[in-house]
Amino acid sequence: xWPDFLPDIGYNAALVASGAGLLGIAAGVTGTFLFLRKRAxxxxxxxxxxxxxxxxxxxxxxxxxxxxxxxxxLMAGSALxxxxxxxxxxxxxxxxxxxxxxxIGAVLSVFFGAGIVxxxxxxxxxxxxxxxxxxxxxxxxAGMLRADALVIAAGGALALAAALxxxxxxxxxxxxxxxxxxxxLNLARIDLAMMGLVMAVTVxxxxxxxxxxxxxxxxxxPVTARLWSDRWDRVTALAGVIGGAAGVIGALISASAPALPxxxxxxxxxxxxxxxxxxxxxxxxxxxxxxxxxRLRRRVHLHQGLLALAQNQPVYEDFTRRILHRExxxxxxxxxxxxxxxxxxxxxxxxxxWQLLRANPEEEAAAARYDGxxxxxxxxxxDQIARLDRRLKxxxxx
Numbered sequence: 050x051w052p053d054f055l056p057d058i059g060y061n062a063a064l065v066a067s068g069a070g071l072l073g074i075a076a077g078v079t080g081t082f083l084f085l086r087k088r089a090x091x092x093x094x095x096x097x098x099x100x101x102x103x104x105x106x107x108x109x110x111x112x113x114x115x116x117x118x119x120x121x122x123l124m125a126g127s128a129l130x131x132x133x134x135x136x137x138x139x140x141x142x143x144x145x146x147x148x149x150x151x152x153i154g155a156v157l158s159v160f161f162g163a164g165i166v167x168x169x170x171x172x173x174x175x176x177x178x179x180x181x182x183x184x185x186x187x188x189x190x191a192g193m194l195r196a197d198a199l200v201i202a203a204g205g206a207l208a209l210a211a212a213l214x215x216x217x218x219x220x221x222x223x224x225x226x227x228x229x230x231x232x233x234l235n236l237a238r239i240d241l242a243m244m245g246l247v248m249a250v251t252v253x254x255x256x257x258x259x260x261x262x263x264x265x266x267x268x269x270x271p272v273t274a275r276l277w278s279d280r281w282d283r284v285t286a287l288a289g290v291i292g293g294a295a296g297v298i299g300a301l302i303s304a305s306a307p308a309l310p311x312x313x314x315x316x317x318x319x320x321x322x323x324x325x326x327x328x329x330x331x332x333x334x335x336x337x338x339x340x341x342x343x344r345l346r347r348r349v350h351l352h353q354g355l356l357a358l359a360q361n362q363p364v365y366e367d368f369t370r371r372i373l374h375r376e377x378x379x380x381x382x383x384x385x386x387x388x389x390x391x392x393x394x395x396x397x398x399x400x401x402x403w404q405l406l407r408a409n410p411e412e413e414a415a416a417a418r419y420d421g422x423x424x425x426x427x428x429x430x431x432d433q434i435a436r437l438d439r440r441l442k443x444x445x446x447x
Contacts, residue, residue: 061193062304065257068198069296069315071205072254076263077270077292079212079246081285084271085223091244093264094138094153095131096251100164100260102130103185104171111174118182120197120256124204127260128252134160135244188259188312189303197256204253209289212246219243220281257300259312266292269319276323276330295319347372348422352396354378358385359397399425402437 083089106126111117134156141152171182212219221229222239230236247267254263274287299315328335354369355378364370364383373379378389385393402425407416418428425434 059304061195061198062301064195064198065193065304066297066300068201068205069257069300069311070293071202071209071296072250072257073205073266073270073292073294073296073315074289075205075209075212075292076250076254076266076296077274077288077290078209078285079243079250080267080292081271081274081281081288082212082216082219082223082243083247083267084275085220085281086240086243087223088149088240088243089264089268090150090153091135091138092247092251092267094134094157094160095244095248096260096263097157097164098134098137098160099127099131099251099255100161100185101167102126102128102133102164103182103255103260104164104167105130107171107182108167108174120200123185124200124252124255127255128248130160131248131251135248184259184310185255186259186261187310188255188257188262188315189310193256201253201257204249208246208249208253211249215239215242215246216285224281257296257311258315259310262312262316265316266295266319269316269323270295273319273323273326276326276333291319291322295322351376352422355389355393355396356400358389359393398441401441402434405437405440 080089080092083092103123103126106123107117109126110119110122115122137156138149138152141147141155142149145152147155168182218229218234218239219242221232221234222236222243226236229239250267251260251263254266258266270288270292271284273291274284277287278284295315295318299318300311302318303309303311303314326334329337331337350366350369351372354364354366354373357364357369358373358379364373364379370379370383373389374381377386378392379385403416403419406412406425406429407419409416415428429437
């Protein structure tokens with residue numbers, strides 16, 4: 050399962066990392082559809098609703114004389130509990146005046162509180178091996194068995210396959226639900242399928258990430274991927290890659306330091322990718338946004354400075370004077386250079402052309418592109434500009 054070209058990290062760690070990687074890919078891809086549908090908080094209710102199911106499954110398995118910590122049994126219990134929580138959210142939203150976020154908050158707190166009470170009861174039980182059950186809160190890979198890793202990997206792979214199979218109706222429902230409904234798609238069924246996938250990923254990731262933080266693995270990868278692309282197919286693929294990388298790296302770090310809970314390490318790894326993307330993304334990153342604002346500010350000051358020079362007005366703003374001087378448009382004493390006079394004349398002519406264009410109702414479409422900085426040559430043809438120039442008085446062209 051572990052690629053041969055990667056360093057040998059031990060069989061168990063490789064097994065856990067592979068399972069976490071598949072889980073991260075499934076969470077990233079599934080979370081993309083949830084993110085587009087603007088229902089990310091529902092995953093929080095689903096994850097917290099799994100806790101009473103885990104505790105009840107443990108109690109039932111111990112009562113039947115079995116191993117209370119069987120991962121398959123605990124996952125089955127958590128799935129039933131999460132399904133009940135999802136139905137409660139849906140019922141409260143449809144049948145009461147509660148909004149969806151209020152219903153999510155109510156279900157989340159009630160189910161999580163019930164789970165904590167049941168865990169307290171379990172701690173007082175004499176039968177069963179309850180030690181380690183609390184790792185489902187934050188996740189842990191220490192002591193994970195091969196069978197557990199295979200169950201997680203298989204669950205992640207099945208959830209990923211189902212998400213890819215249903216991607217087109219879920220994408221359509223996310224981008225344009227009205228068009229999806231008009232096209233004959235049943236939005237209720239699509240939402241149910243989407244929530245089912247989220248529930249499958251949540252239940253599968255309980256052992257590794259933990260129920261408190263699995264929601265982060267569903268949300269952080271698509272949000273990070275959205276910073277890099279506007280195309281849904283690329284966002285989906287990037288979210289899967291980011292989620293998978295966070296799962297593998299976080300699981301390996303946690304396996305090398307068993308005292309560290311796995312869930313927070315995976316979440317912090319994913320957050321590191323988000324922080325880097327938020328800073329360096331070429332279109333939506335903070336660095337790119339700051340540079341665009343600086344360039345815009347510089348263009349505004351330069352344009353205003355040129356208009357002032359063209360009308361023989363003094364330039365008082367220090368920043369504007371520095372820009373004009375750096376461009377060679379004025380001397381240190383503020384007197385315009387020859388290049389400055391020529392460029393200022395062009396700026397004033399352009400401004401008057403825009404004024405004429407904006408006063409003509411027939412040119413409303415072209416005039417709508419006026420922002421005070423756009424060159425009119427990029428909007429009108431030479432013939433149109435020539436017609437505008439003939440309407441300007443000769444003395445105003447000087």
